[in-house]
Amino acid sequence: MFDRSLLARxxxxxxxxxxxAHLVSGDVTLRITEVEAYLGVGEDPGSHSFRGKTxxxxxxxxxxxxxYTYFTYGMHVCANVVCSPAGSASAVLLRAGExxxxxxxxxxxxxxxxxxxxxxxxxxxxxxxxxITLADGGADLAAGPLRLELPAEASAHSTSARTxxxxxxxxxxxxxxxxxxxxxxxxxxxxHTPKKRS
DNA sequence: TATGCGATTGCCT
DNA sequence: GGCAATCGCATAG
Numbered sequence: 001m002f003d004r005s006l007l008a009r010x011x012x013x014x015x016x017x018x019x020x021a022h023l024v025s026g027d028v029t030l031r032i033t034e035v036e037a038y039l040g041v042g043e044d045p046g047s048h049s050f051r052g053k054t055x056x057x058x059x060x061x062x063x064x065x066x067x068y069t070y071f072t073y074g075m076h077v078c079a080n081v082v083c084s085p086a087g088s089a090s091a092v093l094l095r096a097g098e099x100x101x102x103x104x105x106x107x108x109x110x111x112x113x114x115x116x117x118x119x120x121x122x123x124x125x126x127x128x129x130x131x132i133t134l135a136d137g138g139a140d141l142a143a144g145p146l147r148l149e150l151p152a153e154a155s156a157h158s159t160s161a162r163t164x165x166x167x168x169x170x171x172x173x174x175x176x177x178x179x180x181x182x183x184x185x186x187x188x189x190x191x192h193t194p195k196k197r198s
Numbered sequence: 199t200a201t202g203c204g205a206t207t208g209c210c211t
Numbered sequence: 212g213g214c215a216a217t218c219g220c221a222t223a224g
Contacts, residue, residue, distance in 0.1 A: 036205070046205070048220095056220065074217025076206050093205055112208065124206055164205050190206095 002142055002150045007064035007083040011037035011090040014083040015178045016154040018092055024147040025130040028102035030120055033183045034095040036162050037176035038080070040088045046162060046169020049089035059138045060089040067146060069127070069137035076124035079132055081141065081148065095123050095163070095177075098185040106130075117184045155180055163190055 007014055015037040023030045038047040040060075048057040048070065059068045060082055068080040068091050080091035097120045099106045106119045106129040113119050120126040127133075132146070141148035162170060162177045179186045 038205075048205080051221080054220075070205085071219065072204055073206050074204090074219075078205060080205085095205085122206070162205075166204075169205085 020155040022149040030097040034179040036093040046165040078123040
């Protein structure tokens with residue numbers, strides 16, 4: 001259980017608080033080391049909620065402290081923590097973390113991972129390591145099998161432009177990628193690469 | 199209804 | 212370092 005009001009603030013304020021927080025999923029516990037903030041309707045061109053409510057993003061419009069999952073690239077699932085008051089539709093994407101409990105279980109789920117620091121290094125990998133699926137979307141992180149444990153204070157952190165976001169939501173105008181400096185589980189920064197296909 | 203591309207990853211060269 | 216895999220969603224017609 002945690003104080004839900006802590007999350008009822010802007011994603012940019014919540015993101016540093018999530019750094020160092022623990023996300024417990026059954027036997028596996030993750031220490032979050034890297035996140036990205038996404039704002040609400042009409043505020044943030046990079047956010048799924050920018051153009052309003054749809055079936056996919058409706059969880060973002062609900063209470064803070066719930067899990068927003070989405071499917072992308074035809075094969076990957078990413079997870080967000082919904083924040084800001086209900087209706088504002090902003091969230092924080094969980095990009096990377098360190099498995100601090102249940103490493104053996106995480107390894108079994110991430111057979112392609114060569115070393116333990118890669119187990120949850122990257123948003124789609126993190127989801128797999130924790131055993132999260134699309135069906136977990138909407139789950140309340142304050143109670144239940146998926147549980148978020150917030151630290152008392154925000155960790156020291158660095159910021160930069162968001163990774164992988166194209167168009168108006170990318171670049172220096174939105175320096176909403178947050179990470180714990182020096183942590184080996186933080187994913188390498190990679191600017192958006194334009195799509196090319198025959 | 200049709201079409202293009204994405205908050206990515208891992209294998210290939 | 213480059214690129215294929217793979218499908219739901221948003222946008223255009």
